[in-house]
Amino acid sequence: MRSRMNALFDAMLPVFATLAALGVGMIMLLILRVSPLEAYGALWEGAFGSTNAIAETLVKATPLLLVGLGICIAFRANVINIGGEGQMIIGGILATQVGLTFTDAPGWLIIILAMFAGFLGGAIWGGIPGALKAYFNVNEILSTVMMNAIAVQLMNFLLRGPMIDPAQLEKASKIPQTARLAEAFRLPRLVPTRLHLGFLIALVLAILVYILLWRTTLGYRIRAVGQNPDASRYGGIRVRRRIVLALFLSGAFAGLAGAIQVYGVNYRMITDGSASGFTGAAGFNGIVAALFGQLHPIGTIPASIFFGALLVGANKMQRVVQIPSALITALNGLVVVFVVSSEIWRKKRQRQRLALARQAESEDDDVSPSAPELYPPAEEASES
Amino acid sequence: MSDNKLPSGHTRIDSLEMRGITKRFPGVLANNKVDFEVHAGEVHALLGENGAGKSTLMKILYGLYGQDEGDIILNGKKIKIDSPTDAINHGIGMIHQHFMLVETLTVAENVALGMPSSRGFLTDLDRVSERILELGKIYGLEIDPSAYIWQLSVGQQQRVEIIKALYRGAALLILDEPTAVLTPQEVKEFFVIMRQMVADGHALIFISHKLHEIMDICDRVTVLRDGELVGTKIIKEITKSELANWMVGREVSMTRELVDVELGPARLEVKGLCADSNRGTPAVRDFTLNVHSGEILGVAGISGNGQKELAEAITGLREVTGGSVLLEGEDITHCRPGEVTERMLSYIPEERMRDGMIKDFSIAENMILREHHKSPFAEKGFLMLKTIAKHSDQLIDRFRVKTPSRDTKAGTLSGGNIQKVVLAREISRQPRVLIAAQPTRGLDVGATEYVHAQLLEQRANGTAIMMISEDLDEVMALSDRIAVICEGELIGIVPRDEATPEKLGLMMAGVNPEEEAASAAR
Numbered sequence: 001m002r003s004r005m006n007a008l009f010d011a012m013l014p015v016f017a018t019l020a021a022l023g024v025g026m027i028m029l030l031i032l033r034v035s036p037l038e039a040y041g042a043l044w045e046g047a048f049g050s051t052n053a054i055a056e057t058l059v060k061a062t063p064l065l066l067v068g069l070g071i072c073i074a075f076r077a078n079v080i081n082i083g084g085e086g087q088m089i090i091g092g093i094l095a096t097q098v099g100l101t102f103t104d105a106p107g108w109l110i111i112i113l114a115m116f117a118g119f120l121g122g123a124i125w126g127g128i129p130g131a132l133k134a135y136f137n138v139n140e141i142l143s144t145v146m147m148n149a150i151a152v153q154l155m156n157f158l159l160r161g162p163m164i165d166p167a168q169l170e171k172a173s174k175i176p177q178t179a180r181l182a183e184a185f186r187l188p189r190l191v192p193t194r195l196h197l198g199f200l201i202a203l204v205l206a207i208l209v210y211i212l213l214w215r216t217t218l219g220y221r222i223r224a225v226g227q228n229p230d231a232s233r234y235g236g237i238r239v240r241r242r243i244v245l246a247l248f249l250s251g252a253f254a255g256l257a258g259a260i261q262v263y264g265v266n267y268r269m270i271t272d273g274s275a276s277g278f279t280g281a282a283g284f285n286g287i288v289a290a291l292f293g294q295l296h297p298i299g300t301i302p303a304s305i306f307f308g309a310l311l312v313g314a315n316k317m318q319r320v321v322q323i324p325s326a327l328i329t330a331l332n333g334l335v336v337v338f339v340v341s342s343e344i345w346r347k348k349r350q351r352q353r354l355a356l357a358r359q360a361e362s363e364d365d366d367v368s369p370s371a372p373e374l375y376p377p378a379e380e381a382s383e384s
Numbered sequence: 385m386s387d388n389k390l391p392s393g394h395t396r397i398d399s400l401e402m403r404g405i406t407k408r409f410p411g412v413l414a415n416n417k418v419d420f421e422v423h424a425g426e427v428h429a430l431l432g433e434n435g436a437g438k439s440t441l442m443k444i445l446y447g448l449y450g451q452d453e454g455d456i457i458l459n460g461k462k463i464k465i466d467s468p469t470d471a472i473n474h475g476i477g478m479i480h481q482h483f484m485l486v487e488t489l490t491v492a493e494n495v496a497l498g499m500p501s502s503r504g505f506l507t508d509l510d511r512v513s514e515r516i517l518e519l520g521k522i523y524g525l526e527i528d529p530s531a532y533i534w535q536l537s538v539g540q541q542q543r544v545e546i547i548k549a550l551y552r553g554a555a556l557l558i559l560d561e562p563t564a565v566l567t568p569q570e571v572k573e574f575f576v577i578m579r580q581m582v583a584d585g586h587a588l589i590f591i592s593h594k595l596h597e598i599m600d601i602c603d604r605v606t607v608l609r610d611g612e613l614v615g616t617k618i619i620k621e622i623t624k625s626e627l628a629n630w631m632v633g634r635e636v637s638m639t640r641e642l643v644d645v646e647l648g649p650a651r652l653e654v655k656g657l658c659a660d661s662n663r664g665t666p667a668v669r670d671f672t673l674n675v676h677s678g679e680i681l682g683v684a685g686i687s688g689n690g691q692k693e694l695a696e697a698i699t700g701l702r703e704v705t706g707g708s709v710l711l712e713g714e715d716i717t718h719c720r721p722g723e724v725t726e727r728m729l730s731y732i733p734e735e736r737m738r739d740g741m742i743k744d745f746s747i748a749e750n751m752i753l754r755e756h757h758k759s760p761f762a763e764k765g766f767l768m769l770k771t772i773a774k775h776s777d778q779l780i781d782r783f784r785v786k787t788p789s790r791d792t793k794a795g796t797l798s799g800g801n802i803q804k805v806v807l808a809r810e811i812s813r814q815p816r817v818l819i820a821a822q823p824t825r826g827l828d829v830g831a832t833e834y835v836h837a838q839l840l841e842q843r844a845n846g847t848a849i850m851m852i853s854e855d856l857d858e859v860m861a862l863s864d865r866i867a868v869i870c871e872g873e874l875i876g877i878v879p880r881d882e883a884t885p886e887k888l889g890l891m892m893a894g895v896n897p898e899e900e901a902a903s904a905a906r
Contacts, residue, residue: 236722
């Protein structure tokens with residue numbers, strides 16, 4: 001009973017944290033002389049107020065979920081993938097090229113091919129830092145960030161040159177974008193809104209990633225390597241290969257997110273010179289969503305929807321109560337800070353319960369030994 | 385110097401009494417009306433199996449826990465200890481088994497850490513250093529105050545811990561398994577220091593489950609079992625085996641019965657093996673030996689003489705720089721760890737928490753670490769969760785692992801139970817060769833007995849066993865032959881009936897008595 005209450009409390013922690021963040025946001029709104037009630041009302045309205053709003057929220061959630069799934073895989077292997085942005089871009093570029101090259105092929109075939117191209121593009125862009133880490137001990141945080149920069153410049157080059165929309169050349173306006181994809185190639189819409197098949201694909205993949213991580217030998221190995229590379233080696237696991245694979249897969253999901261962004265939302269690739277012009281910063285926000293979902297693929301689903309709602313709702317809030325967009329960014333930041341902090345709190349609670357349980361186990365233990373004194377909780381150690 | 389002063393200048397603790405201490409944890413009575421008493425000038429052993437409540441009792445004394453009932457009486461006066469700071473102010477110090485030192489700071493800086501400086505905002509390290517040298521002289525704890533902790537050996541680091549406590553005015557010291565991390569030589573030196581402190585009027589509480597050490601150094605012993613006081617005795621009035629029975633609460637066999645097993649063919653052949661340490665220096669040099677089916681070959685040596693590297697080189701975990709390893713005639717010298725495992729070699733690593741299991745994995749998941757990719761635990765890349773669950777339930781049952789369930793995270797288990805999980809996994813594969821490194825380190829008498837029984841059962845089944853151990857008693861009790869390693873070299877192999885502690889001790893120091901005799905005769 002007590003343990004169930006504890007579990008419930010833990011699960012609700014992110015929600016409490018969000019409420020606390022909105023509470024602090026309320027102060028900022030008051031300073032700006034805006035009614036918090038009205039502002040948050042607009043936020044809710046914008047995110048969930050109508051079918052359309054909900055659909056927009058889910059559209060925004062789709063790339064977050066896909067990137068987040070990749071993050072779950074990478075972080076479980078204890079490799080940090082900050083390269084979601086670049087991986088999305090490369091995935092988007094390859095997928096777009098598929099649709100622009102084979103203009104006469106049947107739609108379903110192109111969609112499948114394009115998704116695969118996006119998957120592969122992201123995988124390569126993630127796999128390179130993976131190989132660098134595994135075989136040359138290059139820090140993957142640095143290399144994935146650097147790969148982002150390369151991807152952005154590659155995109156800018158391609159969209160201004162080789163891949164530019166021929167119409168833009170004729171008009172001499174030279175907007176850096178590709179030609180529009182044929183209508184047959186668009187991802188089907190689900191309801192009469194902008195919500196597209198990509199969201200369902202992401203949901204199915206979330207379940208598949210869950211199965212991968214906890215029901216297959218491959219997932220066992222990835223998690224083992226992430227928890228303890230030494231013991232993994234001892235267990236016969238080839239640690240380096242798993243590290244490469246984890247980043248490869250992680251990149252692949254981001255690449256797929258890029259492909260889906262092109263085929264489900266934009267129908268072309270367009271750049272404003274920055275990465276987020278294409279990705280909407282999903283490559284970064286996906287990390288937050290995955291962490292919010294406690295690095296669990298299923299948990300990442302509601303987490304992505306939550307952040308999607310925040311993004312969409314904030315837009316509406318900005319329009320309705322006329323506040324600077326900087327406040328929206330700040331509010332998002334607040335939520336992240338509060339949620340991440342609450343995570344530490346949750347872990348601490350867990351540790352305390354563990355220590356208690358261990359104490360209980362060890363002290364009633366008659367013949368078989370236990371050594372609580374071997375592993376004193378950190379708090380105790382610092383006291384003495 | 386007045387009568388109740390110690391050479392360090394602090395007030396002596398003539399007597400300290402804990403009366404009727406009771407401490408409850410949710411659902412558990414950790415200490416039940418325990419009485420404990422220690423006085424100046426004695427080493428008082430606190431003995432009990434892990435989980436008997438000795439650690440709880442000492443944590444209460446040091447102010448880490450508060451007792452639910454009972455009193456602490458110091459020099460006849462009732463006192464309250466609410467925090468380690470209180471304890472230190474009363475002259476009670478504690479040396480933890482795992483040192484609380486900052487590696488990148490000097491000895492003086494570590495001692496000064498957390499103490500107010502006599503110069504306010506400025507440091508007074510020169511004064512601290514002087515005091516360290518002074519204390520060192522009094523107690524025979526010579527140490528350079530300007531040395532960095534990372535430069536010091538484990539034994540020296542322990543001296544720093546003691547000086548730290550003395551500097552803070554400790555008259556009574558709680559020593560929590562102080563010898564667990566020391567080499568036999570360091571233990572001897574440590575005992576000299578302990579005797580000096582006792583002679584000077586300190587009171588020492590010595591927590592250990594190494595019986596021979598308690599017999600050696602202590603004046604009195606208090607035994608706890610299941611949170612209850614079993615009794616207090618003067619060491620001179622009790623024997624080692626009585627003490628063991630007292631602690632465990634049943635007859636414990638101190639000797640091991642080696643049944644006759646027909647010696648089979650050499651299963652493991654190590655020929656001229658060389659391997660480097662992590663620092664890149666040679667750690668195993670031209671090492672040659674065979675292990676036969678049905679024997680336990682003990683490998684004795686002082687800690688850090690290449691034992692770990694030897695085991696890792698054989699099991700494929702460490703690169704072999706020369707020589708070869710044959711398993712049943714097949715060359716496995718440059719095989720990957722997984723390939724060595726495939727050939728039915730099992731290995732119980734020395735650092736089982738770090739190298740032998742994954743703390744955040746469940747027991748069930750840890751049970752299949754070696755075979756997670758193979759039928760029946762995996763089919764076509766998918767884990768067979770039901771088979772895995774059944775398998776781990778069987779092993780938990782057979783090896784008497786104490787755990788709430790197979791889904792419990794392995795890292796939450798106690799040391800002895802973790803060793804049982806590793807043992808269960810490695811033995812249940814029915815290995816052809818088993819390498820066990822320090823199989824009973826950190827385990828208490830009951831668990832040690834159990835592990836030994838399992839190793840002997842494997843021996844009877846015809847497994848070729850190489851047992852690496854720093855515990856001479858263990859090596860001599862279990863081995864058919866004893867190989868001694870020193871600085872990565874094989875000094876010699878002694879049959880069981882020719883082995884004496886003196887002879888092995890000499891060999892562990894790198895001297896082969898037979899060679900010495902031969903060269904002397906020449």
